[in-house]
Amino acid sequence: SVMCPVVMAPNMSLGVNILFEIVKETAKYLGSDFDVEIVEMHHRAKKDAPSGTALKLGQKVAEGLGISFEQNARFSRVGEAPRAKNEIGIMALRGGDVVGEHTVIFAGDAERIEITHKASSRDVFAKGALKAASWVVGKLPGFYDMNDVLGIKSK
Secondary structure (H helix, E strand, O other), X not given: OOOOEEEOOOOXXXXXXXXHHHHHHHHHHHHHHOEEEEEEEEOOOOOOOOOHHHHHHHHHHHHHHXXXXXXXXXXXXXXXXXXXXXXXXXXXXXXXXXOEXXXXXXXXXXXXXXXXXXXXXXXXXXXXXXHHHHHHOOOOOEEEOHHHHHOOOOO
């Protein structure tokens, strides 16, 4: 058991954590009538692909749709690649000094919604971490996430 309060998150940016909830709600309202693609871009030296943030975005889409992320995620397309129903595509791009960009695309017939977060400085992660650190003071031992810090009530 944990002896102190801990805030865990794949991304400490306040904007990204709001994005997680926006994406979940958008998926819930649109349902499976819209195809979902997640595109992320980071600097050339990033070691993992896709990013933890892109994976969490996919999980939030799946949560909103009421489906399994693991069974519906598709991480690349090569050759012939028609989409399956409820597929959640995730593409990772690497180049330059990009701090972090994530776009979730909801593509329907004759319309598309694109929701993007761009971090142009690593300062956004520090600001979120400082907010989490000040929030967690005096909390009971246990695990918390950025929804707790931001007061987001999951529906």
